[in-house]
Amino acid sequence: MRAIRRFNVRTALPEPLAPLSDLATNLRWSWHRRTRDLFRDMDPSVWEAVHGDPVALLAGLTPQRLEALAADGEFVGRVHDAARGLSTYLTAPAWYDQFSGEQPAPASIAYFSAEFGITHVLPQYSGGLGILAGDHLKSASDLGVPIVGVGLFYKEGYFSQQLSADGWQLENYPLLDPDDVPLTLLREEDGTPVDVTLALPEGRTLHARVWRAQVGRVPLLLLDSDVEANDDSARELTARLYGGGGDQRLQQEMLLGIGGVRALRVWSRLTGAPAPEVYHCNEGHAGFLSLERISELVTGHGLDFEQARRAVRASNVFTTHTPVPAGIDRFDAQLVHTHFSGTAELPGVPVDAILPFGAEDYEGGQQGIFNMALMGLRMAQRSNGVSQLHGAVSRSMFDVLWPGFDDDEVPITSITNGVHAPTWMDWRVIALGRKYLGDTDVREAIGWERIGRVPRGELWAVKRELREQLVEDVRKRMRASAQTRGASHAELGWIADLLDPDVLTIGFARRVPTYKRLTLMLRDPERLKKLLLDPERPVQLVIAGKSHPADETGKKLIQEMVQFTDDPELRHRIVFLPNYDMRMAQTLMPGVDVWLNNPLRPYEASGTSGMKAALNGALNLSILDGWWDEWFDGSNGWAIPSADPAHGTESSTMDPDRRDDLEAAALYDLIESQVAVRFYDVDAEGVPQRWVEMVEHTLSVLGPKVLATRMVRDYTTRLYTPAAIAGRAAADDDFALAKDLAAYVGRAQEAFPGLRIEHVEADGVTDTPLIGDKLTVRAYVALAGLRPDQVLVQVVHGRASESDELHDVDTTELYPVADLGDGRARFEGTLTLVRGGAFGYSVRVLPRHAGLANVAELGLVANA
Ligand SMILES: *Cc1c(COP(=O)(O)O)cnc(C)c1O
Numbered sequence: 078m079r080a081i082r083r084f085n086v087r088t089a090l091p092e093p094l095a096p097l098s099d100l101a102t103n104l105r106w107s108w109h110r111r112t113r114d115l116f117r118d119m120d121p122s123v124w125e126a127v128h129g130d131p132v133a134l135l136a137g138l139t140p141q142r143l144e145a146l147a148a149d150g151e152f153v154g155r156v157h158d159a160a161r162g163l164s165t166y167l168t169a170p171a172w173y174d175q176f177s178g179e180q181p182a183p184a185s186i187a188y189f190s191a192e193f194g195i196t197h198v199l200p201q202y203s204g205g206l207g208i209l210a211g212d213h214l215k216s217a218s219d220l221g222v223p224i225v226g227v228g229l230f231y232k233e234g235y236f237s238q239q240l241s242a243d244g245w246q247l248e249n250y251p252l253l254d255p256d257d258v259p260l261t262l263l264r265e266e267d268g269t270p271v272d273v274t275l276a277l278p279e280g281r282t283l284h285a286r287v288w289r290a291q292v293g294r295v296p297l298l299l300l301d302s303d304v305e306a307n308d309d310s311a312r313e314l315t316a317r318l319y320g321g322g323g324d325q326r327l328q329q330e331m332l333l334g335i336g337g338v339r340a341l342r343v344w345s346r347l348t349g350a351p352a353p354e355v356y357h358c359n360e361g362h363a364g365f366l367s368l369e370r371i372s373e374l375v376t377g378h379g380l381d382f383e384q385a386r387r388a389v390r391a392s393n394v395f396t397t398h399t400p401v402p403a404g405i406d407r408f409d410a411q412l413v414h415t416h417f418s419g420t421a422e423l424p425g426v427p428v429d430a431i432l433p434f435g436a437e438d439y440e441g442g443q444q445g446i447f448n449m450a451l452m453g454l455r456m457a458q459r460s461n462g463v464s465q466l467h468g469a470v471s472r473s474m475f476d477v478l479w480p481g482f483d484d485d486e487v488p489i490t491s492i493t494n495g496v497h498a499p500t501w502m503d504w505r506v507i508a509l510g511r512k513y514l515g516d517t518d519v520r521e522a523i524g525w526e527r528i529g530r531v532p533r534g535e536l537w538a539v540k541r542e543l544r545e546q547l548v549e550d551v552r553k554r555m556r557a558s559a560q561t562r563g564a565s566h567a568e569l570g571w572i573a574d575l576l577d578p579d580v581l582t583i584g585f586a587r588r589v590p591t592y593k594r595l596t597l598m599l600r601d602p603e604r605l606k607k608l609l610l611d612p613e614r615p616v617q618l619v620i621a622g623k624s625h626p627a628d629e630t631g632k633k634l635i636q637e638m639v640q641f642t643d644d645p646e647l648r649h650r651i652v653f654l655p656n657y658d659m660r661m662a663q664t665l666m667p668g669v670d671v672w673l674n675n676p677l678r679p680y681e682a683s684g685t686s687g688m689k690a691a692l693n694g695a696l697n698l699s700i701l702d703g704w705w706d707e708w709f710d711g712s713n714g715w716a717i718p719s720a721d722p723a724h725g726t727e728s729s730t731m732d733p734d735r736r737d738d739l740e741a742a743a744l745y746d747l748i749e750s751q752v753a754v755r756f757y758d759v760d761a762e763g764v765p766q767r768w769v770e771m772v773e774h775t776l777s778v779l780g781p782k783v784l785a786t787r788m789v790r791d792y793t794t795r796l797y798t799p800a801a802i803a804g805r806a807a808a809d810d811d812f813a814l815a816k817d818l819a820a821y822v823g824r825a826q827e828a829f830p831g832l833r834i835e836h837v838e839a840d841g842v843t844d845t846p847l848i849g850d851k852l853t854v855r856a857y858v859a860l861a862g863l864r865p866d867q868v869l870v871q872v873v874h875g876r877a878s879e880s881d882e883l884h885d886v887d888t889t890e891l892y893p894v895a896d897l898g899d900g901r902a903r904f905e906g907t908l909t910l911v912r913g914g915a916f917g918y919s920v921r922v923l924p925r926h927a928g929l930a931n932v933a934e935l936g937l938v939a940n941a
Contacts, residue, residue: 090135091147096160101131102259103163105293107196108215108499115159119146128660130198132259167294171221172786176793183801187353188213189227189337189363191330192235192318193299195292197660199258200234201299203318203625204588205685206398208659209463210359211292212497212685213792216785218293219499219520222793225344225353226297227337227363229329230255230288235318238623238656242563244639246624246632250317260288260299263343271347273300273339275332280420283311285332287340298340300332319625327408327416330449334365335423338373354801357394357792358457361406361449367393367434367456368417368426375425380812382430383823386456387928388815392804394796395457397450397489400470401592401680406449410435413447439477454478454489458803458930459796462491463683466706470679481938483886488931492795493704494683495788498522501689503667505539522781529777533769534762540670540694540772545578547668550661551619551652552576558655575649576617581756583698583748584669584690586621586657589631592680595622596634598673599641600741608745609650614753617650619665621657662686667693670768671714671752674699675744677736678706678719688783694772698752700740708782713775715751718743803930818928824863825924825937831861832868834941837920841907848910856891856904856920856941865893869925869932870904877917885912891920 090097097116106112116131117124120138127133146152176182192207193199195214202208210226217224233250241247255262263271263286275283284306290297302314314328321329338356345352356366367389374385399405410432415421418428434455435447454460454475462468468491472484479487498519510517510524513531517524552575559569576582589595598605598618608616620638624631635653642651654661666672672690674681674697681703688704691697697714699705709716720739721731759765781787807815836857842850854872870893875886891904910916920941923932 091143093147093153094143094156096156097131097135100156100159100163101135102261103167103291103293104195104199104259105163105166105218106131107198108497109162109166110504111162112159115155118152118155128197130258132198133257136257171219172790173221173223173793180794180798181802181805182793182798183354184223184351185353186222186224186355186357186797186801187227187337187341187366188217188224188357188359189333189366190359191228191333191362193226193228193297194659195290195297197658199260199290200237200253200658201228201231201318202659203235203623205683206360209494209685212495212500212785213359213789214292214295214297215497215500216495216520216789218295219497220786220789220793221294222789222797223351224295225341225350226290226292226295227333227341228297228299229315229318229333230260230299230301231315231318231320232301232303233317233320236623236626237658239561240558240635240639240653240655244636244643244653246635248626255288255301260290263287263289263298263340263347266347270304271340271343272304272306273336273343275336275339276421277311277328278415278419278421281308281311283307283314283328283332283336285315285336285340287343296344298337298344300336300340302332323408323412326406327412330362330406331365331416334363334367335369337363338366338369354804355392355394355797357396357797358453359396360398361395361453364395364449364452364456367452368423368431372423372426374812378812380815381819382425382427383819384812384816385425387818387822388804388807388812390456390458391807391815391928391930392800393457393459394792394800395453395460396492397453397460397462397471397475398682399680400467400474400682401590404590408435408447408449410445410447439480442477451475451478458934459800460489461796462489464493464704464707465491466679467491467682467703470682479933479936481936481940482933486933488933490795492788492791493707493782494685494688495783495785496685496688496692497785498692501663501666502692503543503663505542506667506693509536509539520784520786522784525777525780527777528773531773533766533773534764536694536772537764537769541578543667543693544582544670545668547582547619547664548576548578550664550668551654554654554661555652571645571649575652576619577615577649580615580617580650581671581753582617582619582669583671583673584619584665584695585673586619586654586662586665587674587684587686589622589624589634590628591630591634592677593622594675594677594737595620595631596637597675597737597741598744599637600737601745602641604742604745606647608748608753609647611753614757615650616748616753619652619654619669621654621661621665623657662689666690666695669695670756671696671698673744674702674705675717675740676700676702677733678702678721691775691779691783694776696752696768696771696775698744698747704783708779710778712771713779714771715747717747799930803928807928814928818926821867821924821926821928822935825867825926825935828861828863829924829937829939831859832863832922832939833859833861834920834922834939835859835901837941839918842910846910846916848913850910851907852910852918853905853907854889854891854918854920857897857901858904858922859899859901862900865896865902865904867925869923871921871923872906872908872918873921874908874916874918876912877915881917883917883919 123137190210192202193210194202194208195211236248239247270286273285285300288299370389371385374380434452462471471489472487514524639653642653666689672687684703687697720736839854841853870891871888875883889908891906894905895903922939
C-alpha cells in the first residue's frame with residue numbers, strides 16, 4: 078500500500094473577514110444566534126449542506142465568494158460587530174468576579190468528563206451526561222467561573238443512527254477530522270504538538286496529543302491517541318465513545334484521568350494558567366485522576382501514600398449520576414492490577430494500595446471487581462447526586478461505605494441538574510420576552526416573573542409557530558429516513574400530511590436503556606390508537622432515541638416502536654425520528670406542547686430534557702422521578718402516579734409487568750381526561766386560556782430553577798469553594814494538616830474497634846418532664862489510646878418511635894470534663910427538651926480532626 082501523506086488546506090480569509098476565524102473556533106456561536114446568522118448569511122445553501130457548522134462553512138466557500146463578501150461593506154460591518162460582541166462577552170464582569178471577591182474562591186477548577194455535548198458539530202456525547210457537562214461549561218463561561226474542562230477526543234464520536242426497513246437500529250461512525258472541527262492543537266513553544274504519555278503494561282507507552290476547544294471563556298482540553306508515535310491499536314484507543322471491551326475502556330479512562338492531569342500541567346506551563354485548586358470528577362470514568370495527583374505529591378513533595386491521599390481527597394469533588402447498577406462503570410480487578418503494576422506502575426502508587434478503592438468489599442458486593450463509582454466516592458471529601466431524590470437514593474445505595482451511620486448521615490449531598498437557557502430556548506421565545514418584559518437576561522431568568530405582560534394570544538401564536546417548525550423538521554427527516562429504509566419516491570406522498578401543526582403534540586426522546594421505558598405507551602395499543610385518532614381531541618407523538626450499540630434489548634424496543642409507527646392507519650400521528658441529537662432536540666423540545674417521561678422510579682437520577690421543554694413553554698407529563706419529583710407543583714404539568722407501593726427511595730418489589738400495566742393506564746387516563754381536554758378548551762379567539770396559564774406558570778416559576786447557571790452557582794458555593802479551602806488547608810505549611818490527618822486516621826482506625834462508652838447517666842429531668850427542662854448527660858468513655866480532644870462525643874436525640882427508632886434527630890455535643898486515668902474520660906453536656914411526646918436519646922463517639930469535613934467521613938463510630 079502506498080503511504081499517503083495528507084494535510085488539509087485551510088481557506089485563507091481575506092483580511093476584512095479575518096475575525097471570522099475566532100468567531101468560528103470559539104463555540105460561543107453554538108448558543109449565540111446572531112453569530113450563527115452571520116455565518117448562514119455568507120451562503121445559506123452551503124450552511125444548510127454543512128449542517129450549520131461554521132468551520133466547515135468557511136472551508137466550503139469559494140475564494141470568489143469570500144472576496145465578494147470582503148468587498149461588501151455592510152457584511153464586513155456585521156463581522157466586526159460580532160467580533161466586538163464576542164470580545165465583550167469574554168471580558169465583561171460576571172457573577173464570579175464579585176463572588177470571588179467575597180470568598181476565598183478557587184483560582185481554577187478542573188472538570189473531568191468522559192463526554193461533552195456542546196454542539197452537534199462535535200458529537201462527543203451519548204446523552205444526558207455529556208450534554209450536562211457541556212451545559213456546565215457554558216454556564217461557567219456565562220458566570221465567569223474559572224473552569225477548565227478535560228475529556229477525550231473521539232474521532233468517530235458516538236454513532237449516528239439509521240433504521241433498516243424492518244426498524245432495526247443501524248450504526249454509522251462518520252469520521253471527524255480534527256482539522257475540520259473547531260479545535261486547536263496544543264503546541265509546545267517550539268511549535269511541536271504537545272505529547273502526553275502514559276505507561277502501559279509490557280513496556281508499552283501510550284502517546285496522546287491535546288486538542289483545545291474554546292467554550293466561551295472556558296477552555297476544554299481533549300486528549301487524542303491518534304498520533305503516529307502509537308501502534309495501530311493505541312491509535313484507535315480514543316476512536317469511539319464507550320467503544321471496545323474492558324481493556325480499551327480501562328485504557329481510555331487511564332488516559333482521561335491520568336493523562337488529563339498531565340495535560341493540565343502542560344496547559345499551565347504553556348499559558349501561565351493557575352493550576353486547578355479543585356478537581357471535579359463528573360461520574361466515575363475519570364477517577365484515575367486521583368492516582369496521578371497522589372503520585373505527583375509522593376514524588377514531588379515527599380509525602381507518603383496515605384498523606385498524599387488525604388491531601389487529594391480534600392480538593393476532589395465527585396458527582397454520581399446513576400442509581401442503575403448496569404450504568405455503573407466496573408472493571409475486572411485483575412485488569413486494573415495488570416495496568417497499574419510492572420512497567421505501568423505509577424511512581425509512589427503501589428497497585429495493592431489502588432485496588433481497595435474500587436473494591437466491593439461488603440456484603441452483597443462482588444469479589445474481583447473494581448468499581449469506579451466507589452473509587453470516586455472514596456477519593457473525594459465531597460460528593461453529590463443530581464437531584465434531591467437521587468441524593469437520597471445514592472445515600473441508601475452507597476451506605477455500605479459508611480457502616481454505623483444512618484442513610485441521612487451518609488456524606489453524599491445533592492445538587493439538582495440544570496440546562497443552559499441560551500442553548501435550549503428557541504429564539505422566538507427569547508424574542509417574545511425581550512418585546513414585553515423589559516430588562517431580561519435569559520442566562521439568569523431576569524424578568525420572567527413578569528410573563529403575565531405577554532399577551533396570551535401572542536404567546537399562543539409563538540407556540541404554534543414552534544409546533545409548525547417541528548412539523549416541517551419531522552417531515553424533512555422522515556422523507557430522508559423513509560428513503561434510506563428503502564421507500565420509493567412514489568411511496569413518500571403520505572409524508573406531506575405527516576403531523577398537524579394544530580394538534581396537541583407530545584414529545585418523548587432520550588437514550589433507550591430499559592428503565593426509561595420507551596415502549597410503555599404501547600402497553601395497550603388499542604388505547605393509544607384511540608387517543609391518536611380521536612376525532613375531536615387528537616394527539617400526536619414525536620419519539621426519538623438511540624440505543625447503545627451493544628444493547629440488543631434497547632434495539633428491540635426501538636424496533637417495536639418503529640413497527641408500531643409504520644402502521645398506515647396511524648403513521649400520520651406518531652413518528653419515530655432516527656438519530657436523536659442536540660440539533661434535533663433544539664427543534665423538538667420547543668415544538669411540543671407536552672414532554673413525556675415515564676422512567677421506572679427511582680432510576681432517573683435527574684433527567685434534563687423536560688427542563689429544556691419547560692424553558693420553551695411545554696408542560697411536563699412525568700413519573701415523579703428525578704428533578705420532576707422535586708419541582709412538580711400541581712400547576713406546571715402532570716404527575717403520572719407511580720404504582721410502586723413503597724414509593725420511597727428503594728426500587729420496587731412489585732411485579733414489573735403489573736407495574737407497567739398500572740402506570741400505562743394512568744398515563745392514558747391523564748392524557749385523555751386532563752391533558753387533551755385542557756388543550757382543546759379554547760376561547761372565541763382560539764386560545765386555550767387555562768393551558769396558557771399553566772405555560773406562564775411554568776416559565777415564570779419553574780424556569781429560573783432549571784437553569785444551569787443556578788446549578789453552577791450551587792456547585793461553586795457548596796462544593797468548589799469549600800473544596801478549595803480544604804485543599805489549601807491540607808497543603809499549607811508543607812502539607813502539615815494532610816500529614817497530621819493521615820497519622821490520625823491510622824490511629825483512629827486502630828482505636829475505634831476498642832473504644833467503649835462504659836456508662837451513660839443523666840439527670841435534671843423529673844418523673845414528669847416538661848418542655849423546657851434541661852437534661853444533663855454524662856458519658857464515661859474508654860478512649861483506647863486516643864486523647865479526649867481527638868474524639869467527638871455526641872448525644873443523638875429526637876422523637877422516639879414505638880420500635881425505639883429516633884426521628885427528627887438532633888445532636889448535642891458532650892465536652893470532656895474529667896480525666897479518669899487509664900485512658901478514660903468523662904464527657905458532659907446539657908440539652909433542652911424542646912418538643913412534647915416520646916423522647917429518646919443515645920450517646921456515640923466519633924472521630925474528630927480539623928482535616929475532616931464530615932462526622933461520617935471515616936466510617937468510624939462507637940455507639941453506647
Ligand atoms: C437533553 C438531552 C438528553 C438528556 O435527556 P434526559 O431527559 O436526561 O434523558 C439526551 N440527548 C439529547 C440529544 C439531549 O438534548
